[in-house]
Amino acid sequence: xxxxxxxxxxxxxxxxxxxxxxxxxxxxxxxxxxxxxxxxxxxxxxxxxxxxxxxxxxxxxxxxxxxxxxxxxxxxxxxxxxxxxxxxxxxxxxxxxxxxxxxxxxxxxxxxxx
Amino acid sequence: xxxxxxxxxxxxxxxxxxxxxxxxxxxxxxxxxxxxxxxxxxxxxxxxxxxxxxxxxxxxxxxxxxxxxxxxxxxxxxxxxxxxxxxxxxxxxxxxxxxxxxxxxxxxxxx
Numbered sequence: 001x002x003x004x005x006x007x008x009x010x011x012x013x014x015x016x017x018x019x020x021x022x023x024x025x026x027x028x029x030x031x032x033x034x035x036x037x038x039x040x041x042x043x044x045x046x047x048x049x050x051x052x053x054x055x056x057x058x059x060x061x062x063x064x065x066x067x068x069x070x071x072x073x074x075x076x077x078x079x080x081x082x083x084x085x086x087x088x089x090x091x092x093x094x095x096x097x098x099x100x101x102x103x104x105x106x107x108x109x110x111x112x113x114x
Numbered sequence: 115x116x117x118x119x120x121x122x123x124x125x126x127x128x129x130x131x132x133x134x135x136x137x138x139x140x141x142x143x144x145x146x147x148x149x150x151x152x153x154x155x156x157x158x159x160x161x162x163x164x165x166x167x168x169x170x171x172x173x174x175x176x177x178x179x180x181x182x183x184x185x186x187x188x189x190x191x192x193x194x195x196x197x198x199x200x201x202x203x204x205x206x207x208x209x210x211x212x213x214x215x216x217x218x219x220x221x222x223x224x225x
Binding site for chain 2: 004031033035042043044045048050055056058090092094096101102103104105106107108110
């Protein structure tokens, strides 16, 4: 079974621009979560989508948004980029096994804002 | 105060040593506990998943949860240089697919 894939793997953008990141979950997984990872803050939860609906949300400004398509693929958008948005953005897909959500991460998209 | 606290290390041990990694948490409602391993420039990889208090063993890895003390541990026996990575603890509430992560402990196993 193929793992979680994310594109692009690396991205360089200029402050003020916007960016869209893509995530394809493991086949059969309906939940996709997004995280931001920085050296200072660690892994921080952005949001979770399930069946095309945002189900959980972290404490990030509205510049961070996402969506999920009917095939469970998800995109994350960051508008008006700031220098502090430079980070590794990780996508994770989950399936509910009994009462357990088993979550698997993709390799991440490394975003650099200059 | 962060909801999940983890010593960032780095932790350096000789090959073959027993490694102990720990996290504390403040929210007594956390029910599910996980350990992830992250190699440089890779995404986190799920290592262990536990629900109740007590121990869970998988090969050289043992996960321990003490809900009364709000404390979880990961033990690595016979550590190998290939175990050198950052180890992240994570936890979540019942019925919520939202994970709270520790900041990660960087482990270096010297040959």
